[in-house]
Amino acid sequence: MTAIKHAFVTGAAGFVGSNLVDRLLADGVTVTGWDNFSTGQDRFLDGARANPRFRLLRGDTLDLPALAAAMRGADFVFHLAANADIKDGWSHPRRDLEQNTIATSNVLEAMRTAGVGRIAFSSTGSVYGEALVTPDAPTPEDAAFPVQTSLYGASKAAGEGLIAAYAEGAQLTEAYIFRFVSILGERYTHGHVFDFYRQLLEHPDRLAVLGDGTQRKSYLYVQDCIDAMLHVARRGTARDARHRTQVYNLGTPEYVEVNQSIGFICAALGLSPRLEYSGGNRGWVGDNPFIFLDTRKIRATGWQPRLTIEQGIIRTLRWLEANRWVYTARREAR
Amino acid sequence: MTAIKHAFVTGAAGFVGSNLVDRLLADGVTVTGWDNFSTGQDRFLDGARANPRFRLLRGDTLDLPALAAAMRGADFVFHLAANADIKDGWSHPRRDLEQNTIATSNVLEAMRTAGVGRIAFSSTGSVYGEALVTPDAPTPEDAAFPVQTSLYGASKAAGEGLIAAYAEGAQLTEAYIFRFVSILGERYTHGHVFDFYRQLLEHPDRLAVLGDGTQRKSYLYVQDCIDAMLHVARRGTARDARHRTQVYNLGTPEYVEVNQSIGFICAALGLSPRLEYSGGNRGWVGDNPFIFLDTRKIRATGWQPRLTIEQGIIRTLRWLEANRWVYTARREAR
Numbered sequence: 001m002t003a004i005k006h007a008f009v010t011g012a013a014g015f016v017g018s019n020l021v022d023r024l025l026a027d028g029v030t031v032t033g034w035d036n037f038s039t040g041q042d043r044f045l046d047g048a049r050a051n052p053r054f055r056l057l058r059g060d061t062l063d064l065p066a067l068a069a070a071m072r073g074a075d076f077v078f079h080l081a082a083n084a085d086i087k088d089g090w091s092h093p094r095r096d097l098e099q100n101t102i103a104t105s106n107v108l109e110a111m112r113t114a115g116v117g118r119i120a121f122s123s124t125g126s127v128y129g130e131a132l133v134t135p136d137a138p139t140p141e142d143a144a145f146p147v148q149t150s151l152y153g154a155s156k157a158a159g160e161g162l163i164a165a166y167a168e169g170a171q172l173t174e175a176y177i178f179r180f181v182s183i184l185g186e187r188y189t190h191g192h193v194f195d196f197y198r199q200l201l202e203h204p205d206r207l208a209v210l211g212d213g214t215q216r217k218s219y220l221y222v223q224d225c226i227d228a229m230l231h232v233a234r235r236g237t238a239r240d241a242r243h244r245t246q247v248y249n250l251g252t253p254e255y256v257e258v259n260q261s262i263g264f265i266c267a268a269l270g271l272s273p274r275l276e277y278s279g280g281n282r283g284w285v286g287d288n289p290f291i292f293l294d295t296r297k298i299r300a301t302g303w304q305p306r307l308t309i310e311q312g313i314i315r316t317l318r319w320l321e322a323n324r325w326v327y328t329a330r331r332e333a334r
Numbered sequence: 335m336t337a338i339k340h341a342f343v344t345g346a347a348g349f350v351g352s353n354l355v356d357r358l359l360a361d362g363v364t365v366t367g368w369d370n371f372s373t374g375q376d377r378f379l380d381g382a383r384a385n386p387r388f389r390l391l392r393g394d395t396l397d398l399p400a401l402a403a404a405m406r407g408a409d410f411v412f413h414l415a416a417n418a419d420i421k422d423g424w425s426h427p428r429r430d431l432e433q434n435t436i437a438t439s440n441v442l443e444a445m446r447t448a449g450v451g452r453i454a455f456s457s458t459g460s461v462y463g464e465a466l467v468t469p470d471a472p473t474p475e476d477a478a479f480p481v482q483t484s485l486y487g488a489s490k491a492a493g494e495g496l497i498a499a500y501a502e503g504a505q506l507t508e509a510y511i512f513r514f515v516s517i518l519g520e521r522y523t524h525g526h527v528f529d530f531y532r533q534l535l536e537h538p539d540r541l542a543v544l545g546d547g548t549q550r551k552s553y554l555y556v557q558d559c560i561d562a563m564l565h566v567a568r569r570g571t572a573r574d575a576r577h578r579t580q581v582y583n584l585g586t587p588e589y590v591e592v593n594q595s596i597g598f599i600c601a602a603l604g605l606s607p608r609l610e611y612s613g614g615n616r617g618w619v620g621d622n623p624f625i626f627l628d629t630r631k632i633r634a635t636g637w638q639p640r641l642t643i644e645q646g647i648i649r650t651l652r653w654l655e656a657n658r659w660v661y662t663a664r665r666e667a668r
Contacts (some may be wrong), residue, residue: 090503093446097439101492105431112427128479129498144476145462147579148495149502158435158492161482164463168483169424245481 002174002236006030008074008116010061010107011081013040015187016122018048019222020078023230025051034070035081036060041329044187061103068110076118076233079107082156084190086126087284089151096155104159108166117173120229123160125179125218125249125291126153138294141179141247149288160247167244174238174246178229181251181293184316185222189326192258193316196265198327200273207266207273210283213259217291218251221312224305225250231303249293252305252312258283264313336508336570340364342408342450344395344441345415347374349521350456352382353556354412357564359385368404369415370394375663378521395437402444410452410567413441416490418524420460421618423485430489438493442500451507454563457494459513459552459583459625460487472628475513475581483622494581501578508572508580512563515585515627518650519556523660526592527650530599532661534607541600541607544617547593551625552585555646558639559584565637583627586639586646592617598647 007024011017012033017040024031025048033045033056048054059066061081071077083099104121111119128139129146148154160177167175182191199207228250238246256264266272282289307315320326341358345351346367351374358365359382367379367390382388393400395415405411417433438455445453462473463480482488494511501509516525533541562584572580590598600606616623641649654660 089499090505093443094439097436097496101435102431105428109427129502142478145479145581147502147577147581148498151496151499151503154492154495154499157495158488161488161491162431162485164482165423165485165488168463168481169485171424243481247479247481 002234002239004029004076004233006032006074007076007078008032008034008071009078009080010034011040012056013037013042013044014080015189016183016222016225017080018044018187019185020080020226020229021045021048021054023226025054029053031055032057032070032074034059034061034067041187041189041326061106062098064106064109067106068113071110071114071116074114074116076120077107077111077116078120078229079104080122082122083152086150086152093151096151100152100155101158101162105162108162108171112171118233119163119172119174120176120178120233121159121163123156123177123179124153125181125251125293126150126288127157127160127179129153129288138292139249140294141249141297164245172244174236175244176229176232176238177245177247179247179249179293180225181218181220181291183222183225184219184312186319188222188316188319192261193265193313194320196262197317197320200269200271201324201327204271205273206276207262208276208278209258209262210278211258211280211287211289212277213257213262213275214281215258215283215287215289216255217258218255218293219309219312220251220305221307221315224307228298228303232298232301235301237301248298249295250298251293251295252309253295254309255292256309261313264310265317268314268317336568336573338363338410338567340366340408341410341412342366342368342405343412343414344368345374346390347371347376347378348414349523350517350556350559351414352378352521353519354414354560354563355379355382355388357560359388363387365389366391366404366408368393368395368401375521375523375660395440396432398440398443401440402447405444405448405450408448408450410454411441411445411450412454412563413438414456416456417486420484420486427485430485434486434489435492435496438496442496442505446505452567453497453506453508454510454512454567455493455497457490457511457513458487459515459585459627460484460622461491461494461513463487463622472626473583474628475583475631498579506578508570509578510563510566510572511579511581512584513581513627514559515552515554515625517556517559518553518646520649520653522556522650522653526595527599527647528654530596531651531654534603534605535658535661538605539607540610541596542610542612543592543596544612545592545614545621545623546611547591547596547609548615549592549617549621549623550589551592552589552627553643553646554585554639555641555649558641562632562637566632566635569635571635582632583629584632585627585629586643587629588643589626590643595647598644599651602648602651
């Protein structure tokens with residue numbers, strides 16, 4: 001076990017970030033949270049703020065000197081800040097480059113300056129593109145060299161590459177790259193459950209669906225995601241490995257069709273809306289109609305998810321029902 | 335065959351770039367050359383400047399508006415401008431990001447603005463890292479998802495990812511990514527033959543060698559490299575493929591040990607220097623001690639190299655002997 005005593009969390013006011021902050025504080029860790037509040041939600045940190053071991057800094061990851069100064073004293077960086085708006089990449093083609101690639105370079109340079117050697121990075125299954133994935137089989141970490149299909153995936157793959165170069169170049173001691181499926185759960189404010197529930201609040205009789213609903217995706221409950229990251233980070237699996245960079249897919253060993261998910265949601269709400277499909281077998285340009293990650297590597301470390309996809313979707317829905325304020329707060333917090 | 339009528343060449347005053355410009359002009363193509371002359375050599379374009387179909391623009395790829403304006407009217411972009419100084423990545427960790435990743439993003443945005451749909455990109459076998467490459471076997475284009483080992487490789491892989499995202503997102507019509515082994519030949523001003531010959535000019539009795547000389551590398555003669563790029567680009571292999579992005583390894587079907595190359599060079603010069611090894615099985619942090627690319631895909635299109643590695647090394651040496659001015663000109667032109 002390798003203790004984490006003082007964690008630095010970028011994107012601390014986001015969906016995964018704020019849940020991670022709460023967990024670290026509950027575990028006795030000192031936490032410095034960093035967020036530019038472009039999409040973070042101040043209310044997500046209400047609990048953390050009451051804890052004397054928590055310090056929140058409002059800052060932008062593109063501001064390298066401030067970032068490096070803020071990081072001093074930390075012994076582990078969780079780099080979760082990102083642009084997660086995968087759908088609209090072409091309406092702002094520089095955003096992924098800036099917020100996911102250049103920002104990650106800044107985090108790494110700040111770590112060099114501040115002398116922090118360990119990092120965990122929230123990457124994505126989107127880095128696999130779709131080009132070379134075997135149909136219907138889960139994608140392993142060592143899948144074939146991908147052809148990127150979205151700016152988001154390309155920008156996250158670039159962030160991974162930078163982290164690996166720093167680690168293999170002995171500028172870091174341990175690097176953990178987690179390729180997430182879609183994460184959902186408490187404080188989820190971005191994705192299909194969020195969108196569907198908003199629609200059904202506005203018009204319970206109909207539901208617009210991107211694509212034809214046959215897209216198959218995998219989802220992971222946010223607490224399971226955080227469990228996995230902390231499990232691996234504390235075991236220090238990169239410390240004694242041939243490579244200081246360890247990559248783990250994070251997901252459940254199952255997937256669902258969008259249409260199945262609609263079934264879960266409508267049953268839970270007691271609704272039977274008319275489904276209005278936009279058509280085509282993908283939701284948007286660059287959408288991958290099949291995301292299903294091989295998670296044997298992370299499960300071999302002893303972690304496993306506690307919730308199924310269906311349970312995760314229902315829990316997300318219940319949280320949204322109890323927190324409708326997120327629909328009127330600034331949108332697309334992560 | 336898809337004609338190239340007006341080519342835009344970034345890095346036009348560099349090693350590969352200036353040779354490509356000459357070839358395109360000889361083929362009747364109109365050429366706009368773009369270079370910031372940070373490492374380009376004005377003299378490499380002496381021949382081109384005499385041709386009325388050639389226009390040279392001094393500009394920086396980081397200046398997006400100027401780049402987009404310069405690109406108007408072109409129908410094919412050869413994006414060769416890059417930082418190629420792989421060894422010294424850690425002394426200027428932002429240079430690869432800026433000159434290889436951000437610059438490539440700018441080239442793609444400029445192409446969108448200027449309405450240019452076809453691109454060829456000089457990538458590198460360094461994108462394969464070394465993590466997952468099978469020992470002694472040549473690395474195919476669909477090798478396992480690599481762990482990056484250098485900032486240079488990471489920055490080029492990121493450039494590839496951006497190009498693929500643009501192409502798969504229908505922002506480009508055809509994208510050709512060429513993963514080069516080390517290129518050598520006329521106007522070569524960067525690499526081991528350059529370094530060894532400079533040393534032997536200064537002190538013919540001894541030669542300092544990075545690593546232990548057992549590093550195995552593959553090399554390709556610059557005219558063979560240019561033949562390959564033009565062969566594929568003119569066939570338009572990406573036009574009718576499942577993916578608009580086509581990736582080709584470029585190299586010879588052989589490799590040599592650094593020690594063998596030293597043998598070729600010393601024999602050609604009639605010298606027997608004392609060899610002073612720095613030790614270790616790699617030349618620098620992040621050096622890949624084995625680079626050997628599987629080139630079956632490009633050879634299946636009908637291209638094959640005309641020179642062996644030994645012939646390429648000797649031709650390079652003869653050019654350096656006849657052009658010692660490059661050692662006093664600004665260093666590290668590419």
